[in-house]
Amino acid sequence: MGGPEVKRRPGGRSARVRAAVLDATFALLRSRGLEGLKIAEVAERAGVHETSIYRRWGNRENLLLDALLEVTEGLRVPDTGDLREDLTAYARDLAAFLATPLGHALEHALAAAGDDPDAQRARDRYWDTRSARSRQIVTRAIERGDLPDTVDPRLVIEMLVSPVHFRVVLTREPVDPDMPARIVDTLLGGIARG
Structure with missing residues (x-):
């Protein structure tokens, strides 16, 4: 028999990272527009590594789309x-x-x-x-x-x-x-x- 089943908590770290990245994206969109939005600045503002953003969204386009659809x-x-x-x-x-x-x-x-x-x-x-x-x-x-x-x-x-x-x-x-x-x-x- 295996060990106890591990269940992911909704609203865990992944949700917090997503929320922080989207909040940072919205803030930068407000201040700089679409053209001024840079993944490095989103990561810095969100307090995450750039690799976390690339791992989840793949590229800037997907991050923009997710942010726009979310809002x-x-x-x-x-x-x-x-x-x-x-x-x-x-x-x-x-x-x-x-x-x-x-x-x-x-x-x-x-x-x-x-x-x-x-x-x-x-x-x-x-x-x-x-x-x-x-x-x-x-x-x-x-x-x-x-x-x-x-x-x-x-x-x-x-x-x-x-x-x-x-x-x-x-x-x-x-x-x-x-x-x-x-x-x-x-x-x-x-x-x-x-």
């Missing part, structure tokens, strides 16, 4: 069975996230990232992942028969979130509480006839 995990993809309600809730949650200091900083970091290949790949993977998740709202509506099957789910989501991102990044205006519902009503008024 936006709270952007739920609602599934109430009502397209208008789901789209409005999604746009409202996005606006609320982007109004936070971290959301604002990450949005600007994503928008400002230049041609650095790692940053570009991380940004592309981030948007592809977020888009795939949020398109489920529209896909479910098509499956329920609420929208014609000719509707492009990606285009609907892009049309939904673009005005919110436009306000935050370009005009730096606040997103008023009624704006998400107005966007959705305008959007649905146009696509329902499509």
Whole structure:
């Protein structure tokens, strides 16, 4: 017979290291943007060895992607069975996230990232992942028969979130509480006839 079974504790050292590295990544993203993010500086700020970061994430791109997805995990993809309600809730949650200091900083970091290949790949993977998740709202509506099957789910989501991102990044205006519902009503008024 073998010895007692060893069980890993959730929230153990691995979770603490991950949290410290992601916190350091967020702090550096806020202060320097995507292009200024260096693994060595993340490691120093997190109090871990660079090798620990490379062992877990492999490269800077994977660390960036994990950090960006982690911070936006709270952007739920609602599934109430009502397209208008789901789209409005999604746009409202996005606006609320982007109004936070971290959301604002990450949005600007994503928008400002230049041609650095790692940053570009991380940004592309981030948007592809977020888009795939949020398109489920529209896909479910098509499956329920609420929208014609000719509707492009990606285009609907892009049309939904673009005005919110436009306000935050370009005009730096606040997103008023009624704006998400107005966007959705305008959007649905146009696509329902499509």
